[in-house]
Amino acid sequence: MALWTAAALLAAHPAHSGTYERDEVRDGSGDYAFAEDARTVDPADSTTGAERLRPGATYRSTLPAVGTSYFRMELDATSTTYVSTTAVPPGDSDVVTGDGIRVSVEDTAGRSCSSDTETIGAARSPHPIVAWGEREVAPTGSRCEGAGTYYVVVERVSTSSSAPDGWELELAVVTEPALTEPGASDAPKGWNSAPPQAVTGDAVRRAGGAGFSSATALGEGVWEDAIAPGQTLFYEVPVAWGTQLSATAELSGSGEPSRYTSGALDLTLHNPVRAPVEDASAGYSGRQTSATLQPLPPVEYANRHAVAERVSGMRFAGSYYLVAHLSAQVAERLGDGPFGLTLRVGIDGAARSAPEYAGEPVPGDVFTAVGSVGGWGDGSGASTADGADGAAGGAAGGDTAMTALAVGGIGTGSALLAWLAWWTARGRRDGADRRGTTPA
Template sequence: MGRWCTARRRAGTRRARPSVTARPALTGPVALGAAVLVLATSAALPGATARAADGLDSAGASTGYDFAGDAVRIAGARATAGAEPLEAGATYRSTLPRSGVLYYRLELDDASDAYVSVTAVPGADGELTAVDGIRVSMQDADGGSCSVQSATFGAARSPRPVTAWGLREIDSGANRCQDPGTYYVGVERTRPQDSPPDDWDLELTAATEPRPRQTDATEAPRTWDSASPEPLPGEPEHRPGGNGFAHATPVGQGVWRDDIRPGETLYYKVPVDWGRQVYATAELAGSADASGYATGALRLALHNPVRGEVDDAAKGYTGRPTTVGLAPLPPVAYPNRYATAGQVGALRFAGEYYVVIHLAAQVADDFGQGPFGVTLRLRLGGAARTGPDYAGESRPKGLFEISAQDRAAATPASADLAMKAVAVGGIGTGSLLLLGLAVWTATARRRA
């Protein structure tokens, strides 16, 4: 359990439409099909529409981060005695003051690993230090420590969402945190004396992972293909990034492009199966004014399905084209959890991984407000394998699985729209789309 106790630093005018004549209005089933198509299309573009209410902080100001629309408001307690409960599978919103520890409560069994992620969103105007950030701890009812992890803003000192996670693992060789019962999650700032005075908004998620029915592996793999492949070639396809974990844009292997402004953070999610490796690089376009320097300006990070950070990399910016890439990572495998290295241990399950790109706010000082073009090159190595035979369901259900919908959502934009609608909008919207299209097609054929 001690391997989790080391803190890691890595946080216009619309043109008028031309008139169209001699075109009949859509009626009856045809109108229904068209309406369904529009509905499903809007549901299939997760990065295209922002929820204004989700991106407001406790004072009503914009945070630049889109919180989950279904997040439950919850208040952290100053002591464990008054801690409110977190339910596995749910998402919550809270606020973190400058000083003190806030506590939340979990009820756990003795057969599941449990994970709580906490994303803190500071205000855009506060002055931050490199070691400022959040610390997340988990403890049992007797105060025994299960895990401690920190996430800081790093050398760029740029206000951005920072995420740390706490966990309770079932381990036959451990002495603490193995019993069923009440557990507590503590959240605090890492450097309160130097932190901005305003409250930070929090987004919390809780999840549980059942144990396998049988497993023979009790050690992490010691070797893997650690060679860095050539960055994926090809022309980038425009794919706007989301503004939060809950609104991350689905992508797969490919080359993706978007625009980013100083201080902005883009979120993408990619389905990663058991046995697959993730290789990612981010390229920032040059500036017309190539004079000046911004420390740690371009940051690229990978987070696992429970939002725990796997690894990150950052690079300074001089106004010239800049590329930053993640170090080669091992394939996703259940035994990775037994590793002493945090990067390997975080690659412990399959599911939707998150690729996060941040451009430091300080870039604007020397190079203006942009926007700047950013290209994400994403490659999946290895071969998909069969995962563990879990003895139960995860909460939320399917968190550590790759479904056909996940794969369809990550296909290029030129892929079939109906498949994308099914993937992003869910079975209900997708089924409605297919039904509407079928009715539309049948009606058109009869009239022909």
């Protein structure tokens, strides 16, 4: 892969300008930005007539208040397939902690390949939630093997006494090829699980996106935004093979302390196939508070063998997503806001080459870390790479210069790795300067 390919990849992940005024009141209705190229598919109430979902594509559909929705996939015998389902409750719907969705992948005999359930959680506020399914192909065998037809089954779970509203869905399918040689059969042990040291420095303003496809690219650094009650913001962080991500979300004081809202601020990490990895929440009474993700392991292929989701989810490089939600209940006690939001994002460790895959994933860049290097260095958000500001700076309208970072992707060439090794070394050195430590 040549250097120009990295620039092309960035063009597929455009940066938001990230500018806003503090007195700007942004929509807190919880509206989700579906992918512009999402294809509409109708849900089927049985496997008969289920519409096909193809790898690499994104789809938009609906989930009725009662009943189960079926979709179909035609899979080969060699690739592991992931399907994420983002459920979007209406912004004015009445939800409780236990309301959510269950996503399963089944074969034609009705045997379950995987199942995952996600609920609204402590926020008790309508916001996008993601459950995912997997058809795994493993050297030691799996419950669902062989080429053929598989079904994605989406159903509602609810603890509400009243019938819930219908929800919209966004579905995305990704395939991962097998390795050329069998890898480790156990998850890595001995990684640094100590709480990470908080990233410090001057904050750079960056307005979050309203969906996965419009997530705002962030690098390592301190980032400032504003969030309104009921609003969900999406950020995209490139994480390379062998590196370790950390993140904290801080909600500023409102100046008007009031009654405590439990689970008011929620921060969730999703991996490149949008599967939830880890989340953290914090209550809010108008006084400054924060939510910090538990320590996450370095990105390794073998992490998939771990039981804990926060370990098994860190199984490939690529764009990880930080999703922040502020409970709509905050407005009842502290007003409509918006409230100041600060994200502290850390990336530790040295980037490594990707494992040897026997083919290409679909879509082709899904396991390649692509994004901003603007968070590195002095925290100003400006890249110091020669000529880098010309790659995407025009799209930012004079804001922070953005450039492509493609680290350890499948099929990465030696020239790109050499260039990235220089950037990685600089990132570690500058990140250490920001923390006041000495790089290893």
